[in-house]
Amino acid sequence: MxxxxxxxxxxxxxxxxxxxxxxxxxxxxxxxxxxxxxxxxxxxxxxxxxxxxxxxxxxxxxxxxxxxxxxxxxxxxxxxxxxxxxxxxxxxxxxxxxxxxxxxxxxxxxxxxxxxxxxxxxxxxxxxxxxxxxxxxxxxxxxxxxxxxxxxxxxxxxxxxxxxxxxxxxxxxxxxxxxxxxxxxxxxxxxxxxxxxxxxMLVGDRDLEYSNLRKVLGEELLNKLYPDFPVENDPVIEAEKVWDFTPIEVQKPDSTNFPNDDLVIEPLPQPEKGTGSNNWAVSGSKTKNGNPILANDPHLSLNLPSLWYAIQLTTPAYSVKGASLPGALGVISGFNQNIAWGVTNATKDARDWYKITFQDDSRKAYKYGEAWRETTFRIEEIKIKGKEAYLDTVVYTHYGPVVYDKSFRAERQDVNFALKWTVHMGSNEQKTFLKLNKAKNHADYNEALDNFTAPAQNFVFASKSGDIAMRIQGKFALKWPEQGKFFMDGADPKMEWQGFIPNDQNPSTLNPERGFVASANQHPVDPSYPYYVFDNSYEHYRNRRINGKLRQMDQITVEDMKTLQFDDYYTQASEALPLMINLLGTVDSSDEKAQVYLKLLSDWDFYADPNQKAPTLYYIWWGKLYDQIWQEWEDFGVPVVKPNSFQTIQFLKNEPEGSVFDLGKTPSSETASTHVRKAFEMMLEEMKEWEEKEGDFTWANYKRTTIQHLVPQFKAFSVANVYTGGGGGIVNATSGRHGASWRMVVELADQPIAFGVYPGGQSGNPGSKYYGNFIPIWAEGKYLNFNLRNVDDSEGILFQTTLK
Structure with a gap:
């Protein structure tokens, strides 16, 4: 035994x-x-x-x-x-x-x-x-x-x-x-x-969804619900700008026959809601010290380790400091002794989709005009941990790769989708940032930007010499109106891009009379710009708040710019909530909770500060209302994109009895008031559940901003429930999972005066005290001193290392 x-x-x-x-x-x-x-x-x-x-x-x-x-x-x-x-x-x-x-x-x-x-x-x-x-x-x-x-x-x-x-x-x-x-x-x-x-991460397209909408709604209703320009267009480049160049003529086909297929596959993932950015620069004529001031805060997913890594790079020729991208050279958003610059996403449609007609099942040739062109094949070997590798055959046309075919997410239809994208054209974005790091003036800035192809970006600029500028840069195709808005026939040569807009004709401005330049992912230009401009995802609120404040401000200081970056004013709520309360009418006086909530909303000053309760009520009510109004879009049976919140509010304001609010699937006739009342009831139900389960419904506790590890399952390495305000569509665009991934403010004095912060820490090691030590500073809208250092500066040194 x-x-x-x-x-x-x-x-x-x-x-x-x-x-x-x-x-x-x-x-x-x-x-x-x-x-x-x-x-x-x-x-x-x-x-x-x-x-x-x-x-x-x-x-x-x-x-x-x-x-x-x-x-x-x-x-x-x-x-x-x-x-x-x-x-x-x-x-x-x-x-x-x-x-x-x-x-x-x-x-x-x-x-x-x-x-x-x-x-x-x-x-x-x-x-x-x-x-x-x-x-x-x-x-x-x-x-x-x-x-x-x-x-x-x-x-x-x-x-x-x-x-x-x-x-x-x-x-x-x-x-x-x-x-x-x-x-x-x-x-x-x-x-x-x-x-x-x-x-x-930053580019999107809605060609497939717009093609479906065109078929379901017809062109007239589509154009009404999805106008190319909003009624209150406050673009990146000031509307007063005079375009002093002769544009290249774009030949529009006599007829445009877009494919009429039912596009039932799921489109490519789009930039996540909340992805965006702010940047601006004010001239010395508007500042207290007479120096230009530049600000930049890119809005991206809030992750740990942070997307950015702060660094200073110095040689005898220049010294640059700011946010670098781990894995890339130089500084991406920053400043040197002479200039400062920053970037926001320009949200310009740079991806187009083409229907490919193959000659036969071998897919060795596809139709183009009256001829057949040869394809090429790229075998992708995907190694899988613990299993045999997966071999995926991707067909390439002269447009680009056939992303969707019968082997990949197209089982319900015989349609082949080729993607044309400037990312596939060979470029040198890295050189843009290397040149910006060393730039001394506006001419250097322009020369640096000439190397930038994708993604489309709004590059803001300010210099010690007094210039401020904005340029929307990327490699932008010459398109006739509506080209690229819909799915196109790859067999029709008329659907080809007709070249590219010259760099010096991309939208830009230098020292505008208003004394500032600014971008917040809104429309780049007004309709006077001579080239076709389109994107579905332009922003409508942050830009108007920023531009409105900058127009009013004078004797501006760095502290003023910090305050504006952290501004919590909820412009959308200020425009929608009064309409909603009016359309709601009277509320049952015996419903105490409804009366309390309505009082909170009626008294609200529209600031989404972390301790406020009204932002939570509005956010839920608006979300329910939006879904109620456009609920039939879920029944179309094909992927579509719903009208944006700005247009929805315009209908609430101008056509509350209009046909857009009537649901065809019900025997009654709905109006805006019908949906507002229903959404209010739904909000009451959700709030009852929330208060029973959670209690506190202050804004910070409801939105629960989380800075998440790059592997979501590693929750112990994330930081949850960060106490901070703001939200989507707000200048301080801090929602649950997105927000200002980097904040920088620089005054271009004789020696730059700079401040910066991001929601994380310099270390990628979760066990380090430098892993998330910036988060409390960032959450409160505070900053680190970011001035340039000299090699012999002795204050504030943690340690030094000599590389030999």
């Missing part, structure tokens, strides 16, 4: 040892993860506790000094650009390696390699959109046209890889340990891939 017990215990011990040392499905080996010398315990140290005064970096031509301030922001001092970018790669990887790698894996369609087939469809979609293909074309472009930028990217990669080569199991970021994989070599291609990934 004792031998049996011994053998049983031995087998149990061996089995347990095997279990904790080997992965089981997606679960990593437990032993390495909990190993006190190499596991997650070793990720509990902060960077200042592991600081090294000297590091050896191969390939440097001279020593590089790295000075970390008290917030772990590195200030890199190098003798030349190659050394500078080598050091930037090394230092960025030291703090954000896992993030850099994870994002480029996502951009390449390689998530299945680390999480298994749960990500297969996502990876297929990414590859079929051609992000990797676009990055390859970008690399070829650099090899042929810009070896200098390529050499800088390779220097950056060299720095990243030298850091990777020093990693021990103990120092490896915790996410690698949990997901049970290792870092791989960084390349210039990956940096370009990252920039394509950003383009994909």
């Amino acid at each position: 004792k031998y049996f017990s011994f053998i049983f215990v031995l087998i149990l011990t061996v089995a347990l040892a095997w279990v904790i040392s080997n992965p089981i499905g997606p679960v990593p080996p437990i032993a390495p993860l909990i190993d006190p010398y190499h596991g997650f315990w070793q990720n509990m140290y902060s960077e200042d506790e592991l600081a090294e005064s000297e590091l050896i970096l191969e390939g440097l031509t001279a020593p590089v000094q790295v000075v970390y301030d008290e917030n772990l922001i590195p200030h890199i001092f190098a003798e030349n650009d190659l050394d500078l970018y080598t050091a930037q790669g090394y230092i960025t990887a030291k703090h954000r390696l896992w993030q850099m790698e994870f994002q480029t894996r996502a951009a390449a369609g390689r998530i299945s390699e680390i999480v298994g087939d749960v990500a297969l469809e996502l990876d297929r979609m990414t590859r079929r959109k051609g992000l990797g293909y676009g990055a390859e074309l970008g690399l070829e472009f650099l090899q042929k046209n810009d070896p200098e930028t390529l050499s800088f990217l390779e220097a950056y990669a060299n720095g990243v890889n030298q850091y990777i080569n020093t990693l021990t199991p103990a120092q490896t970021p915790v996410e690698y340990k949990i997901l049970n994989y290792k870092p791989e070599t960084w390349t210039a291609y990956k940096s370009l891939l990252l920039l394509k990934y950003m383009s994909d």
Whole structure:
């Protein structure tokens, strides 16, 4: 019996040892993860506790000094650009390696390699959109046209890889340990891939949905519900702008026969609701000190590690500081001794869809005019953790990849969808930012922007010499009216783009009379601009609030600009709520809750501050009302996009008895009041449930702003319920999962006076005290001092490292 017990215990011990040392499905080996010398315990140290005064970096031509301030922001001092970018790669990887790698894996369609087939469809979609293909074309472009930028990217990669080569199991970021994989070599291609990934995050299109709407509604009703320009268009480029160029003539076909198919597939993922940005610059004529002031706050998903990494880069020729993108060269939004710049998304339609008619099932040729053109095939090998690789065949036409076909999300129809996108055209966005980092004046700014293709961006500018400017930059196709608004026939050559708008004819302005420039994702121009401009997702509220405030303001200070960035005024509510209360009429006096809620709403000053209760009531009521009005859009049986909130409010205001409010599926005739009353009842029901379950319905507690780890399942690495105000459509656009990913304000004095903050921290290590230490500062609308440092400044130093 004792031998049996011994053998049983031995087998149990061996089995347990095997279990904790080997992965089981997606679960990593437990032993390495909990190993006190190499596991997650070793990720509990902060960077200042592991600081090294000297590091050896191969390939440097001279020593590089790295000075970390008290917030772990590195200030890199190098003798030349190659050394500078080598050091930037090394230092960025030291703090954000896992993030850099994870994002480029996502951009390449390689998530299945680390999480298994749960990500297969996502990876297929990414590859079929051609992000990797676009990055390859970008690399070829650099090899042929810009070896200098390529050499800088390779220097950056060299720095990243030298850091990777020093990693021990103990120092490896915790996410690698949990997901049970290792870092791989960084390349210039990956940096370009990252920039394509950003383009994909910011660009959208509604061609398929608009085609469905055109068929369901007819052109007359479509144009009424979805006008190209709103009645209150306060565009990026001031409406008074005179276009002093001769536009290129665009030939519109005599007839345009759009495909009439029922497009039943789900469209490509669009930019998430809440993605947007603000930027503006005011001239010295409107500021207290007579210096231009520039502000920028990009609105993106609130993630940890943060999308941005603050940094200063200095050589004897220039010194630049601001927000960098881990994995890319230089500073993306920032300033130097002479200028400041920032970016917002220009939301211009840069993707078009074409119906492809193949000659036969082999798909080796497709119809184009009276002839047949050859296709090419790209085999995408998607490696899957724990399983055999998946091979996906993607057909390429001269338009671009056939994203949707019978093998991918088109089972219900025989329609092949090819995507034409400027991301597939070979470009050098990296050079734009390298040149902006060194720019001294408006001419340098324009020269830098000439290299930028995608995504379309509003570049704001201010200089120490007094200039302010705005330019909407991208590679924009010459289109006839409505081209690209609908799904097009790829067999018809008349559907081709007719070239591109010259860079010097892209919308821009320099030192306008009003004394400021500003953008907030609204329409870029008014109807006087001579080229066709369209997008479905233009913003209608933040822009009017910002422009209205800037028109009124004088003797402006940096503090005024900080206050405006954190402005919580809910413009949409100020325009919709009075109409809703009026249309509601009387409320049952015996319903105490209804009376309390209505009193809160009636007394509200329209500021969505965190301690207010009225924003919660309005948000729920408006959401129910919007869904009530457009409920029949859910019954069309094909994907569509609903009219936007601005147009909906216009109908409430101007046509409350109009036919748009009548539901065809009911025997009665509905009006705006019908929907308002029904939505109010639905709001009462939801609030009853909320108060019974949660109690507190103040705005911050209701919207529950969360800064989420890039892997949503890693909730312990996220920060939930951040106490802050704002919301979608508000200048302080902080909703539940989106908001100001970076705030910067710079006064262009003799020496720039700068402030900045983002919702995260410099470290990508959840165990570090620098992982999320900026969040409370950001949530309160406060800032860090962001002035340029000199190498010999002695105050506020956390530690220093010399790279040799």
